Amino acid sequence: MYKQNIFDKGQTGPIDSIFKDETVFYQSYFPLEIKARDNEIKELSYCLNPLTEGNRARNVIIYGPPGTGKTLVSSFVLKQLQEYTQKVSVLYINAMEDNTRFAVYSKILTTQLSIPIPRRGLGVDELLNRLKEGLSKSSKLPILVIDEVDKFSKQEISAFFYELSRTELNHRFFTLILITNHKEFLAELDPRAQSTLFLSEIEFKRYSPKELKEILAERIDYGLLKNAISQDLVGYITGYSAKNGGDARVAIDLLYKSAKLAEKQGLCKIQKEMIIQSSKLIDSVKLIEKLSYITALDKEILSNIPEQGIESGELYKTLASKEADRTIRRHLGNLENLGLIATIDYKGKKGKTRLISLTFTKELLK
Ligand SMILES: Nc1ncnc2c1ncn2[C@@H]1O[C@H](COP(=O)(O)OP(=O)(O)OP(=O)(O)O)[C@@H](O)[C@H]1O
Numbered sequence: 001m002y003k004q005n006i007f008d009k010g011q012t013g014p015i016d017s018i019f020k021d022e023t024v025f026y027q028s029y030f031p032l033e034i035k036a037r038d039n040e041i042k043e044l045s046y047c048l049n050p051l052t053e054g055n056r057a058r059n060v061i062i063y064g065p066p067g068t069g070k071t072l073v074s075s076f077v078l079k080q081l082q083e084y085t086q087k088v089s090v091l092y093i094n095a096m097e098d099n100t101r102f103a104v105y106s107k108i109l110t111t112q113l114s115i116p117i118p119r120r121g122l123g124v125d126e127l128l129n130r131l132k133e134g135l136s137k138s139s140k141l142p143i144l145v146i147d148e149v150d151k152f153s154k155q156e157i158s159a160f161f162y163e164l165s166r167t168e169l170n171h172r173f174f175t176l177i178l179i180t181n182h183k184e185f186l187a188e189l190d191p192r193a194q195s196t197l198f199l200s201e202i203e204f205k206r207y208s209p210k211e212l213k214e215i216l217a218e219r220i221d222y223g224l225l226k227n228a229i230s231q232d233l234v235g236y237i238t239g240y241s242a243k244n245g246g247d248a249r250v251a252i253d254l255l256y257k258s259a260k261l262a263e264k265q266g267l268c269k270i271q272k273e274m275i276i277q278s279s280k281l282i283d284s285v286k287l288i289e290k291l292s293y294i295t296a297l298d299k300e301i302l303s304n305i306p307e308q309g310i311e312s313g314e315l316y317k318t319l320a321s322k323e324a325d326r327t328i329r330r331h332l333g334n335l336e337n338l339g340l341i342a343t344i345d346y347k348g349k350k351g352k353t354r355l356i357s358l359t360f361t362k363e364l365l366k
Protein backbone atom coordinates (compact mmCIF):
# COMPACT_ATOMS: atom_id res chain seq x y z
CA MET A 1 0.00 0.00 0.00
CA TYR A 2 1.08 3.56 -0.65
CA LYS A 3 1.42 5.89 2.29
CA GLN A 4 -0.10 8.71 0.34
CA ASN A 5 -2.25 9.03 -2.74
CA ILE A 6 -0.06 8.85 -5.83
CA PHE A 7 -1.54 12.06 -7.18
CA ASP A 8 -0.90 13.95 -3.96
CA LYS A 9 2.21 16.00 -4.45
CA GLY A 10 1.71 17.76 -1.12
CA GLN A 11 4.70 16.40 0.75
CA THR A 12 7.27 16.38 -2.01
CA GLY A 13 6.30 19.76 -3.43
CA PRO A 14 5.14 20.29 -7.00
CA ILE A 15 7.02 18.31 -9.63
CA ASP A 16 9.23 20.67 -11.60
CA SER A 17 7.87 21.08 -15.07
CA ILE A 18 9.79 22.15 -18.09
CA PHE A 19 6.56 23.58 -19.54
CA LYS A 20 5.30 27.10 -19.15
CA ASP A 21 2.27 26.44 -21.34
CA GLU A 22 1.85 23.02 -22.88
CA THR A 23 -1.08 24.06 -25.07
CA VAL A 24 1.22 25.81 -27.57
CA PHE A 25 2.26 22.34 -28.72
CA TYR A 26 -1.29 21.14 -29.41
CA GLN A 27 -2.67 20.76 -32.94
CA SER A 28 -5.44 23.19 -32.06
CA TYR A 29 -3.05 26.01 -31.10
CA PHE A 30 -3.21 28.98 -33.44
CA PRO A 31 0.16 30.73 -33.49
CA LEU A 32 0.28 34.46 -32.73
CA GLU A 33 2.50 34.94 -35.74
CA ILE A 34 2.71 33.03 -39.00
CA LYS A 35 6.35 32.95 -40.01
CA ALA A 36 7.88 32.68 -43.48
CA ARG A 37 4.57 32.68 -45.35
CA ASP A 38 4.15 36.35 -46.27
CA ASN A 39 4.06 35.63 -50.00
CA GLU A 40 1.55 32.82 -49.73
CA ILE A 41 -0.70 34.98 -47.51
CA LYS A 42 -0.44 37.80 -50.04
CA GLU A 43 -1.23 35.50 -52.98
CA LEU A 44 -4.30 34.01 -51.36
CA SER A 45 -5.66 37.37 -50.23
CA TYR A 46 -5.06 38.72 -53.73
CA CYS A 47 -7.14 35.88 -55.19
CA LEU A 48 -9.97 36.54 -52.73
CA ASN A 49 -9.85 40.32 -52.99
CA PRO A 50 -12.69 40.66 -55.58
CA LEU A 51 -15.09 39.27 -52.95
CA THR A 52 -14.63 42.38 -50.81
CA GLU A 53 -16.29 44.34 -53.65
CA GLY A 54 -18.99 41.73 -54.04
CA ASN A 55 -17.42 40.36 -57.23
CA ARG A 56 -16.60 36.86 -58.30
CA ALA A 57 -13.19 35.46 -57.32
CA ARG A 58 -11.11 32.78 -59.01
CA ASN A 59 -11.08 29.32 -57.45
CA VAL A 60 -7.79 28.42 -55.80
CA ILE A 61 -5.80 25.27 -55.34
CA ILE A 62 -3.24 25.28 -52.53
CA TYR A 63 -0.77 22.44 -52.71
CA GLY A 64 2.39 21.28 -51.03
CA PRO A 65 3.82 18.63 -48.72
CA PRO A 66 2.52 17.95 -45.19
CA GLY A 67 3.17 20.46 -42.43
CA THR A 68 3.93 23.42 -44.68
CA GLY A 69 1.20 25.66 -43.27
CA LYS A 70 -1.53 25.20 -45.90
CA THR A 71 -4.40 24.77 -43.43
CA LEU A 72 -3.00 27.42 -41.10
CA VAL A 73 -2.55 30.09 -43.78
CA SER A 74 -5.97 29.45 -45.34
CA SER A 75 -7.78 29.73 -42.03
CA PHE A 76 -5.82 32.86 -41.17
CA VAL A 77 -6.63 34.60 -44.46
CA LEU A 78 -10.30 33.60 -44.29
CA LYS A 79 -10.57 34.82 -40.72
CA GLN A 80 -9.15 38.16 -41.78
CA LEU A 81 -11.53 38.33 -44.72
CA GLN A 82 -14.52 37.66 -42.47
CA GLU A 83 -13.39 40.32 -40.03
CA TYR A 84 -13.04 42.77 -42.91
CA THR A 85 -16.33 42.15 -44.67
CA GLN A 86 -19.79 40.83 -43.93
CA LYS A 87 -20.28 39.93 -47.57
CA VAL A 88 -18.85 36.41 -47.38
CA SER A 89 -19.68 33.21 -45.58
CA VAL A 90 -17.05 30.53 -45.19
CA LEU A 91 -17.53 26.81 -44.87
CA TYR A 92 -14.64 24.54 -44.06
CA ILE A 93 -14.90 20.93 -45.12
CA ASN A 94 -12.37 18.18 -44.63
CA ALA A 95 -12.79 15.52 -47.29
CA MET A 96 -11.43 12.93 -44.85
CA GLU A 97 -14.76 13.33 -43.05
CA ASP A 98 -17.17 14.51 -45.75
CA ASN A 99 -16.23 12.94 -49.04
CA THR A 100 -19.48 12.72 -51.00
CA ARG A 101 -21.67 15.29 -52.74
CA PHE A 102 -24.51 14.31 -50.44
CA ALA A 103 -22.45 15.00 -47.31
CA VAL A 104 -21.11 18.32 -48.59
CA TYR A 105 -24.41 19.67 -49.94
CA SER A 106 -26.17 18.77 -46.70
CA LYS A 107 -23.51 20.63 -44.76
CA ILE A 108 -23.71 23.73 -46.97
CA LEU A 109 -27.49 23.78 -46.69
CA THR A 110 -27.60 23.43 -42.94
CA THR A 111 -24.56 25.42 -41.84
CA GLN A 112 -23.96 27.99 -44.56
CA LEU A 113 -27.46 28.67 -45.79
CA SER A 114 -29.30 27.72 -42.56
CA ILE A 115 -31.81 25.58 -44.45
CA PRO A 116 -32.91 22.51 -42.52
CA ILE A 117 -33.12 19.27 -44.46
CA PRO A 118 -35.12 16.18 -43.61
CA ARG A 119 -33.00 13.30 -42.34
CA ARG A 120 -33.89 10.98 -45.14
CA GLY A 121 -35.60 10.70 -48.46
CA LEU A 122 -33.80 13.41 -50.41
CA GLY A 123 -31.63 12.60 -53.38
CA VAL A 124 -28.48 14.49 -54.31
CA ASP A 125 -30.25 16.33 -57.14
CA GLU A 126 -32.93 17.58 -54.83
CA LEU A 127 -30.27 18.80 -52.40
CA LEU A 128 -28.58 20.66 -55.24
CA ASN A 129 -31.90 22.32 -56.19
CA ARG A 130 -32.45 23.47 -52.65
CA LEU A 131 -28.92 24.74 -52.57
CA LYS A 132 -29.51 26.87 -55.66
CA GLU A 133 -32.72 28.17 -54.15
CA GLY A 134 -30.97 29.01 -50.90
CA LEU A 135 -28.14 30.70 -52.70
CA SER A 136 -30.50 32.99 -54.56
CA LYS A 137 -32.04 34.16 -51.28
CA SER A 138 -28.86 34.63 -49.30
CA SER A 139 -26.98 37.88 -49.76
CA LYS A 140 -23.59 36.39 -48.89
CA LEU A 141 -20.91 35.11 -51.24
CA PRO A 142 -20.19 31.54 -50.22
CA ILE A 143 -16.61 30.32 -49.93
CA LEU A 144 -16.06 26.60 -49.67
CA VAL A 145 -12.74 25.32 -48.38
CA ILE A 146 -12.17 21.67 -49.14
CA ASP A 147 -9.15 20.48 -47.23
CA GLU A 148 -7.49 17.17 -48.17
CA VAL A 149 -9.57 17.33 -51.33
CA ASP A 150 -7.73 14.33 -52.86
CA LYS A 151 -9.64 12.18 -50.33
CA PHE A 152 -12.95 13.06 -51.97
CA SER A 153 -14.79 10.13 -53.56
CA LYS A 154 -13.17 9.43 -56.95
CA GLN A 155 -16.51 8.51 -58.52
CA GLU A 156 -18.12 11.79 -57.55
CA ILE A 157 -15.42 14.40 -57.64
CA SER A 158 -15.80 15.38 -61.30
CA ALA A 159 -19.56 15.82 -61.00
CA PHE A 160 -19.09 17.69 -57.74
CA PHE A 161 -16.73 20.32 -59.18
CA TYR A 162 -18.73 20.63 -62.33
CA GLU A 163 -21.96 21.25 -60.46
CA LEU A 164 -20.49 23.57 -57.88
CA SER A 165 -18.62 25.83 -60.22
CA ARG A 166 -21.69 26.22 -62.41
CA THR A 167 -24.12 26.74 -59.57
CA GLU A 168 -25.02 30.40 -59.72
CA LEU A 169 -27.94 32.53 -58.91
CA ASN A 170 -28.10 36.30 -59.13
CA HIS A 171 -24.41 36.31 -60.00
CA ARG A 172 -23.46 34.62 -56.81
CA PHE A 173 -21.04 31.76 -57.27
CA PHE A 174 -19.15 29.55 -54.92
CA THR A 175 -15.49 30.33 -54.47
CA LEU A 176 -13.65 27.07 -54.01
CA ILE A 177 -10.42 26.77 -52.10
CA LEU A 178 -9.00 23.31 -52.58
CA ILE A 179 -6.14 22.12 -50.39
CA THR A 180 -4.06 19.06 -51.13
CA ASN A 181 -0.63 17.45 -50.81
CA HIS A 182 -0.56 16.51 -54.49
CA LYS A 183 -2.27 18.44 -57.21
CA GLU A 184 -1.75 15.46 -59.53
CA PHE A 185 -5.23 14.20 -58.67
CA LEU A 186 -6.59 17.00 -60.87
CA ALA A 187 -5.29 15.13 -63.91
CA GLU A 188 -7.81 12.39 -63.17
CA LEU A 189 -10.82 14.71 -63.36
CA ASP A 190 -12.86 14.61 -66.51
CA PRO A 191 -12.06 17.49 -68.90
CA ARG A 192 -15.46 19.10 -68.39
CA ALA A 193 -14.86 19.44 -64.66
CA GLN A 194 -11.29 20.62 -65.19
CA SER A 195 -12.26 23.41 -67.51
CA THR A 196 -15.03 24.78 -65.28
CA LEU A 197 -12.72 25.08 -62.29
CA PHE A 198 -10.36 27.82 -63.53
CA LEU A 199 -7.89 27.34 -60.73
CA SER A 200 -5.27 29.77 -59.50
CA GLU A 201 -2.43 27.76 -58.03
CA ILE A 202 -0.53 28.54 -54.86
CA GLU A 203 2.38 26.30 -53.99
CA PHE A 204 3.60 25.80 -50.43
CA LYS A 205 7.19 24.63 -50.36
CA ARG A 206 8.91 22.71 -47.59
CA TYR A 207 10.40 24.87 -44.87
CA SER A 208 14.17 25.41 -44.66
CA PRO A 209 15.98 24.87 -41.34
CA LYS A 210 16.09 28.65 -40.87
CA GLU A 211 12.33 28.99 -41.38
CA LEU A 212 11.64 26.09 -39.03
CA LYS A 213 13.75 27.84 -36.43
CA GLU A 214 11.60 30.96 -36.73
CA ILE A 215 8.46 28.84 -36.41
CA LEU A 216 9.75 27.04 -33.33
CA ALA A 217 10.77 30.28 -31.60
CA GLU A 218 7.21 31.14 -30.57
CA ARG A 219 6.56 27.66 -29.19
CA ILE A 220 9.83 27.77 -27.25
CA ASP A 221 9.19 31.26 -25.83
CA TYR A 222 5.63 30.64 -24.75
CA GLY A 223 5.72 26.91 -24.15
CA LEU A 224 8.93 26.18 -22.28
CA LEU A 225 10.80 27.57 -19.30
CA LYS A 226 13.69 29.86 -20.08
CA ASN A 227 16.83 27.97 -21.12
CA ALA A 228 14.93 24.69 -21.48
CA ILE A 229 16.71 24.04 -24.78
CA SER A 230 20.06 25.16 -26.14
CA GLN A 231 20.40 26.82 -29.54
CA ASP A 232 22.49 23.84 -30.68
CA LEU A 233 19.68 21.44 -29.98
CA VAL A 234 17.13 23.70 -31.66
CA GLY A 235 19.43 23.44 -34.68
CA TYR A 236 19.40 19.68 -34.36
CA ILE A 237 15.59 19.60 -34.39
CA THR A 238 15.25 21.96 -37.34
CA GLY A 239 17.92 20.05 -39.28
CA TYR A 240 16.11 16.77 -38.71
CA SER A 241 12.72 18.24 -39.67
CA ALA A 242 14.11 19.94 -42.76
CA LYS A 243 15.43 16.57 -43.91
CA ASN A 244 12.11 14.93 -43.11
CA GLY A 245 9.92 16.90 -45.46
CA GLY A 246 10.60 20.47 -44.21
CA ASP A 247 7.55 19.81 -42.07
CA ALA A 248 6.68 22.26 -39.26
CA ARG A 249 4.45 19.66 -37.61
CA VAL A 250 7.43 17.31 -37.28
CA ALA A 251 9.57 20.09 -35.78
CA ILE A 252 6.92 21.08 -33.22
CA ASP A 253 6.17 17.48 -32.38
CA LEU A 254 9.82 16.59 -31.95
CA LEU A 255 10.34 19.51 -29.59
CA TYR A 256 7.20 18.59 -27.65
CA LYS A 257 8.04 14.90 -27.33
CA SER A 258 11.59 15.71 -26.22
CA ALA A 259 10.32 18.17 -23.60
CA LYS A 260 7.89 15.50 -22.37
CA LEU A 261 10.80 13.08 -21.93
CA ALA A 262 12.74 15.71 -19.97
CA GLU A 263 9.69 16.33 -17.79
CA LYS A 264 9.29 12.62 -17.13
CA GLN A 265 12.85 12.49 -15.85
CA GLY A 266 12.26 15.54 -13.68
CA LEU A 267 14.66 17.67 -15.74
CA CYS A 268 14.17 21.27 -16.82
CA LYS A 269 16.51 21.07 -19.77
CA ILE A 270 16.22 18.98 -22.93
CA GLN A 271 19.18 16.67 -23.65
CA LYS A 272 20.29 15.49 -27.08
CA GLU A 273 19.44 11.83 -26.32
CA MET A 274 15.84 12.83 -25.73
CA ILE A 275 15.61 14.35 -29.18
CA ILE A 276 17.20 11.29 -30.77
CA GLN A 277 14.80 8.98 -28.95
CA SER A 278 11.78 11.09 -29.95
CA SER A 279 12.89 11.28 -33.56
CA LYS A 280 12.98 7.48 -33.79
CA LEU A 281 9.42 7.35 -32.55
CA ILE A 282 8.33 9.99 -35.06
CA ASP A 283 10.07 8.09 -37.91
CA SER A 284 8.09 4.94 -37.28
CA VAL A 285 4.79 6.72 -36.70
CA LYS A 286 5.21 8.72 -39.92
CA LEU A 287 5.95 5.60 -41.91
CA ILE A 288 2.90 3.77 -40.64
CA GLU A 289 0.79 6.86 -41.29
CA LYS A 290 1.99 7.10 -44.89
CA LEU A 291 1.32 3.42 -45.51
CA SER A 292 -2.19 3.82 -44.18
CA TYR A 293 -3.26 6.46 -46.69
CA ILE A 294 -1.72 5.27 -49.95
CA THR A 295 -4.01 3.71 -52.56
CA ALA A 296 -4.53 0.00 -53.29
CA LEU A 297 -2.49 0.38 -56.48
CA ASP A 298 0.36 1.99 -54.52
CA LYS A 299 0.32 -1.00 -52.17
CA GLU A 300 0.31 -3.38 -55.11
CA ILE A 301 3.33 -1.59 -56.57
CA LEU A 302 5.21 -1.66 -53.27
CA SER A 303 4.50 -5.34 -52.71
CA ASN A 304 6.06 -6.10 -56.12
CA ILE A 305 9.36 -4.49 -55.14
CA PRO A 306 11.66 -7.11 -53.58
CA GLU A 307 13.93 -6.24 -50.63
CA GLN A 308 17.02 -6.17 -52.86
CA GLY A 309 15.35 -3.73 -55.31
CA ILE A 310 14.17 -4.16 -58.90
CA GLU A 311 15.03 -2.63 -62.29
CA SER A 312 12.30 -0.23 -63.39
CA GLY A 313 11.64 -2.12 -66.67
CA GLU A 314 11.11 -5.34 -64.75
CA LEU A 315 8.67 -3.67 -62.40
CA TYR A 316 6.63 -2.22 -65.28
CA LYS A 317 6.52 -5.68 -66.84
CA THR A 318 5.29 -7.29 -63.62
CA LEU A 319 2.52 -4.74 -63.31
CA ALA A 320 1.60 -4.53 -67.00
CA SER A 321 -1.62 -6.45 -66.53
CA LYS A 322 -2.82 -4.08 -63.79
CA GLU A 323 -2.33 -0.58 -65.18
CA ALA A 324 -0.81 1.40 -68.04
CA ASP A 325 2.91 2.31 -67.71
CA ARG A 326 1.95 5.97 -67.57
CA THR A 327 -0.20 5.41 -64.49
CA ILE A 328 2.46 3.28 -62.81
CA ARG A 329 5.05 5.99 -63.49
CA ARG A 330 2.85 8.62 -61.85
CA HIS A 331 2.31 6.44 -58.81
CA LEU A 332 6.03 5.71 -58.55
CA GLY A 333 6.71 9.45 -58.57
CA ASN A 334 4.25 9.89 -55.75
CA LEU A 335 5.75 7.02 -53.73
CA GLU A 336 9.19 8.55 -54.16
CA ASN A 337 7.92 11.95 -52.99
CA LEU A 338 6.52 10.27 -49.92
CA GLY A 339 9.93 8.74 -49.28
CA LEU A 340 8.59 5.18 -49.47
CA ILE A 341 10.83 4.18 -52.36
CA ALA A 342 14.24 5.30 -53.55
CA THR A 343 15.54 5.12 -57.12
CA ILE A 344 19.14 5.23 -58.33
CA ASP A 345 20.76 5.09 -61.78
CA TYR A 346 21.84 1.56 -62.46
CA LYS A 347 23.69 -0.38 -65.13
CA GLY A 348 21.48 -3.39 -65.82
CA LYS A 349 21.76 -6.30 -68.23
CA LYS A 350 20.25 -4.21 -71.03
CA GLY A 351 22.16 -1.00 -70.40
CA LYS A 352 21.33 2.04 -68.30
CA THR A 353 18.20 1.82 -66.18
CA ARG A 354 16.95 2.74 -62.73
CA LEU A 355 16.94 0.54 -59.68
CA ILE A 356 13.90 0.96 -57.46
CA SER A 357 14.01 -0.13 -53.84
CA LEU A 358 11.89 0.17 -50.72
CA THR A 359 13.03 2.50 -47.95
CA PHE A 360 11.48 0.37 -45.21
CA THR A 361 11.20 -3.29 -44.27
CA LYS A 362 8.55 -5.14 -46.21
CA GLU A 363 7.03 -6.56 -43.02
CA LEU A 364 5.28 -3.22 -42.47
CA LEU A 365 3.19 -3.67 -45.61
CA LYS A 366 1.16 -6.44 -44.02
N1 LIG B 1 4.52 29.49 -40.89
C1 LIG B 1 4.15 28.96 -39.71
N2 LIG B 1 4.24 29.67 -38.56
C2 LIG B 1 3.84 29.12 -37.38
N3 LIG B 1 3.36 27.87 -37.26
C3 LIG B 1 3.26 27.12 -38.36
C4 LIG B 1 3.64 27.61 -39.65
N4 LIG B 1 3.42 26.66 -40.58
C5 LIG B 1 2.93 25.61 -39.94
N5 LIG B 1 2.82 25.85 -38.59
C6 LIG B 1 2.32 24.92 -37.59
O1 LIG B 1 2.67 23.61 -38.05
C7 LIG B 1 1.57 22.72 -37.93
C8 LIG B 1 1.18 22.18 -39.30
O2 LIG B 1 0.65 23.23 -40.11
P1 LIG B 1 -0.61 22.98 -41.09
O3 LIG B 1 -1.60 22.12 -40.38
O4 LIG B 1 -1.09 24.29 -41.57
O5 LIG B 1 0.10 22.15 -42.25
P2 LIG B 1 -0.54 21.61 -43.63
O6 LIG B 1 0.31 22.15 -44.71
O7 LIG B 1 -1.99 21.91 -43.65
O8 LIG B 1 -0.25 20.04 -43.48
P3 LIG B 1 -1.10 18.78 -44.11
O9 LIG B 1 -0.78 18.72 -45.56
O10 LIG B 1 -0.54 17.60 -43.38
O11 LIG B 1 -2.54 19.03 -43.82
C9 LIG B 1 0.47 23.48 -37.22
O12 LIG B 1 0.56 23.23 -35.83
C10 LIG B 1 0.81 24.95 -37.50
O13 LIG B 1 0.37 25.78 -36.47
Ligand SMILES: [Mg+2]
Pocket residue numbers: 070071072147
Ligand atom coordinates in the same frame (compact mmCIF):
# COMPACT_ATOMS: atom_id res chain seq x y z
MG1 LIG C 1 -3.67 20.63 -43.53
